[in-house]
Amino acid sequence: GAVVSQHPSWVICKSGTSVKIECRSLDFQATTMFWYRQFPKQSLMLMATSNEGSKATYEQGVEKDKFLINHASLTLSTLTVTSAHPEDSSFYICSANGGLAGVVYNEQFFGPGTRLTVL
Amino acid sequence: AQKVTQAQTEISVVEKEDVTLDCVYETRDTTYYLFWYKQPPSGELVFLIRRNSFDEQNEISGRYSWNFQKSTSSFNFTITASQVVDSAVYFCALSEANTGNQFYFGTGTSLTVIP
Numbered sequence: 001g002a003v004v005s006q007h008p009s010w011v012i013c014k015s016g017t018s019v020k021i022e023c024r025s026l027d028f029q030a031t032t033m034f035w036y037r038q039f040p041k042q043s044l045m046l047m048a049t050s051n052e053g054s055k056a057t058y059e060q061g062v063e064k065d066k067f068l069i070n071h072a073s074l075t076l077s078t079l080t081v082t083s084a085h086p087e088d089s090s091f092y093i094c095s096a097n098g099g100l101a102g103v104v105y106n107e108q109f110f111g112p113g114t115r116l117t118v119l
Numbered sequence: 120a121q122k123v124t125q126a127q128t129e130i131s132v133v134e135k136e137d138v139t140l141d142c143v144y145e146t147r148d149t150t151y152y153l154f155w156y157k158q159p160p161s162g163e164l165v166f167l168i169r170r171n172s173f174d175e176q177n178e179i180s181g182r183y184s185w186n187f188q189k190s191t192s193s194f195n196f197t198i199t200a201s202q203v204v205d206s207a208v209y210f211c212a213l214s215e216a217n218t219g220n221q222f223y224f225g226t227g228t229s230l231t232v233i234p
Contacts, residue, residue, distance in 0.1 A: 034222070038162075043210065043226045091162055097220055107152065107214065108222055112163040 002028055004096050006111035013084055014119055021079045021114045023094030030096035033077040034108060035069060038091040050077055074098070084118045091115050122146065123213050125225035132201050133233050140196045140228045142211030148172070150216040153187065153194045158208045158227070167209075170194065201232045 036044040050056035050071035095108040
């Protein structure tokens, strides 16, 4: 149980286009989802936290107009990189916590990541 | 301030050697969780262990063992008889109950096991 999927697993796009990445909790209700970015040979950096039905909370230095996050349901959050540029090329990882049937999971479950390359 | 410190950036060992990856954390919470993840070249994080702040018992799982010491705020990870497949980046992470389980990751330790 507690599986998180991401789609696509990798994407290549041209500079100036927008890219949407989906994060789904497959077998539990994700009340909170987190989006991370990881540059090569670096750690995961939290970009934003989103609670279902609410606006996302962005970390300092992350442009909310560039990285649009939607968490409209308990099983799906999306990250849209708008007008992507080569410097946005990175590995994007989502995670989720929540629960099911009254059981609360006190940990995050990570998706497999999406590798974005902007040409 | 860095909440999780992994001082070792890169480690290389010869196969079958034991290796310990260090992790030091900082928190004022009494309730928190510590994690270790493995990240192979594919990128997907592989969960290794979760420890809560009230359980200081050391744990062993096959060739892996973890030493949790609250007195020194450390949660070190030892791989015994290392294998080439252990080559990966290992992340230590802290989650505090009062920050909605937000994760704080260390900078990672890149382990290379040489055959």
